Amino acid sequence: MNDDRVEGKWKQIRGAFKQKYGKVTDDDTTYSEGKFDEMLGRLQEQTGKTKDELRKEIDKW
Numbered sequence: 001m002n003d004d005r006v007e008g009k010w011k012q013i014r015g016a017f018k019q020k021y022g023k024v025t026d027d028d029t030t031y032s033e034g035k036f037d038e039m040l041g042r043l044q045e046q047t048g049k050t051k052d053e054l055r056k057e058i059d060k061w
Contacts, residue, residue: 007051008044011037 018034021027043054 002048004048004050005045008041008046011041011044011051013041015039015041 015034015036015038018030018037022031022034040051040054043049044051047054049057
């Protein structure tokens with residue numbers, strides 16, 4: 001497993017944590033950021049691409 005995939009997995013965990021506590025505090029910004037971090041983490045894990053590569057690709061969409 002390369003560094004980008006490990007980072008992707010960590011971002012999924014961090015995203016889930018933000019979602020959980022975003023709900024508790026009713027902080028929609030934290031919850032939304034957590035969902036985006038989780039999505040990026042999953043994409044990194046599956047593709048092996050860097051966060052910057054994925055952000056550029058998403059921006060093009």
